[in-house]
Amino acid sequence: GENVEQHPSTLSVQEGDSAVIKCTYSDSASNYFPWYKQELGKRPQLIIDIRSNVGEKKDQRIAVTLNKTAKHFSLHITETQPEDSAVYFCAATANAGGTSYGKLTFGQGTILTVHP
Amino acid sequence: DGGITQSPKYLFRKEGQNVTLSCEQNLNHDAMYWYRQDPGQGLRLIYYSQIVNDFQKGDIAEGYSVSREKKESFPLTVTSAQKNPTAFYLCASSMAGGPYEQYFGPGTRLTVT
Numbered sequence: 001g002e003n004v005e006q007h008p009s010t011l012s013v014q015e016g017d018s019a020v021i022k023c024t025y026s027d028s029a030s031n032y033f034p035w036y037k038q039e040l041g042k043r044p045q046l047i048i049d050i051r052s053n054v055g056e057k058k059d060q061r062i063a064v065t066l067n068k069t070a071k072h073f074s075l076h077i078t079e080t081q082p083e084d085s086a087v088y089f090c091a092a093t094a095n096a097g098g099t100s101y102g103k104l105t106f107g108q109g110t111i112l113t114v115h116p
Numbered sequence: 117d118g119g120i121t122q123s124p125k126y127l128f129r130k131e132g133q134n135v136t137l138s139c140e141q142n143l144n145h146d147a148m149y150w151y152r153q154d155p156g157q158g159l160r161l162i163y164y165s166q167i168v169n170d171f172q173k174g175d176i177a178e179g180y181s182v183s184r185e186k187k188e189s190f191p192l193t194v195t196s197a198q199k200n201p202t203a204f205y206l207c208a209s210s211m212a213g214g215p216y217e218q219y220f221g222p223g224t225r226l227t228v229t
Contacts, residue, residue, distance in 0.1 A: 043222050
């Protein structure tokens with residue numbers, strides 16, 4: 001089955017700096033890669049996602065890049081703010097069809113702390 | 117906090133007792149999922165269902181059971197066979213035929229002593 005590794009497990013930056021979180025996946029058939037943000041005590045929420053037919057996607061200060069050959073994808077946050085502090089999870093899924101549709105495998109999470 | 121709800125927020129049980137966690141959604145989603153979250157381990161899939169009256173085991177199904185009798189509801193039972201049941205449980209839903217964004221409920225924190 002799919003295996004997703006996420007690094008680093010913790011990341012501390014100063015306000016205004018950039019933050020990068022990286023994930024690798026094992027199943028070359030994976031074609032959907034979402035990133036979720038979970039604030040303390042709250043539910044995970046999707047912040048950006050990318051499909052395998054695209055190499056990069058941006059949404060304001062957030063971007064995701066995908067390297068299918070190397071089987072890794074990364075989250076980039078620019079001009080970080082204290083409210084970006086949270087746990088970030090990457091995930092991957094293979095559109096294998098049938099009953100496997102939408103079955104996400106998550107990384108272990110990265111605790112991001114942005115210091116004012 | 118509409119869309120997908122879980123109850124209760126906190127649940128305490130004695131060892132050896134079965135307990136059922138509720139998950140309801142009004143998003144008209146066909147697919148529903150149960151995850152377990154432990155510190156440092158991310159979210160691990162317990163069970164998922166793509167359609168009413170059908171469900172599949174996820175990566176850590178042992179000691180858990182589910183039912184999907186209605187599109188809106190996907191209850192999870194933590195049985196006494198689950199060796200380490202204390203955890204944060206998250207329910208999610210999405211459109212079927214995807215993969216599509218999964219929307220999460222607020223979670224239930226279960227403590228078994």
